[in-house]
Amino acid sequence: MANLSRVLSVLAAAAVGALVAWVFLRPAAFRQPDSAVVVEQMREVARLETLEVALYKKVTFTPEPESTDALWKDVLLWASYTLKNPHGRAIVFADAHLGFDFQRFDASHLRATGTRVDVLLPPMVVTVALRPGETEVIDSNLDSAQTAQLLEKARLAFEREVRQDARLKDKARQSAERSLRGLLLTLGFREVHFVERLPLGTAG
Template identity: 60%
Template sequence: MVRLLVRVVVVVLALVAGAVGTFLLMRPKAPALPDTPALVTRVREVARLETLTVSLYKKVEFSPEPQSTNSLWKDVINWASYSLHTPRGRAIVFADVHLGYDFGRLDDSALRVQGSRVDVVLPPLETKVELKPGETEIIGSNLDSAETTQLLEKAREAFEREVKADARLKERARRSAENTLRVLFFSVGFSQVNVVDVLPPKASAG
């Protein structure tokens, strides 16, 4: 009876071992993670990632200086005319400012793959100011069309300077880009995604 029981146990263990072995051999293997060049291609497909758009407005004043010429008498006449009829314009200018990253030029120097972990360095943040002339409110102006164009260009430059100096807006844009990249990298099988300023050194073998 004891021998029969031992044989039954041995047979059961053999069947279990065979079933486990078959399962391990037949189960689908996890897809291989993409290497760095393939990952660079995937990120480049994102092209220009627009991460944040803000609407702004600004009161702008502009008074162009009289243009100098090669003739002293013309300069005197221009200055006299300028003094009598100084060109000046004031307006409230509206704009949409877009912040984003251009991944189209990304290369493998900005990515490092180590196992299931990927480190990535973001490209420089780009700022694009889109003026809305149709919403511009002229408060008072005797500028001609060329001078009005200069006023709007002055406003555009002011918007761009302010946004580039705004740490909170830049941080919001960065967080948005980080979230987008994490979704992309997780979708292809990576389990750890780090967005860094400088790539860490490669792990030494052994």
């Protein structure tokens, strides 16, 4: 009888221990973080995840004559361009920045359901900044205004090329998604999906 009592006591103690362990070790109920906090933290991460690319190219430039109202002035202007033959060549260096416009990102771009969150990224932004200290103007008889036109033409051409580069845009997107997914997982979400369109439902 005594042995039975000891067995029952051991079983009871084990049951109590298991209950205590379950109470203290069970996963805490998930509480969705405040949307405003999530948005602000995502903006901070996105600022750090802008893809930067170094560019360079040799460009040439021949300015177009400006038109005037007077026919003879036009003739003289064309003649001066023909005689002087203004032209310029330069090796232009620049930095391209590819990122997402998170200034336009708010809670309407998120849809949270339990531990799942869907994210609609804002439009991608491409900017190009020239590096004047490394740019080399060669074989040029352009004045300062024409040289500025040459460099602006090069900057716009760089920007257009980057906007059309699917590989660079995909790389920028993957980098941003990777960092944002890591952030959202640390906030308690277990499923993070980047979507082209948010599903119907209540925004997070």
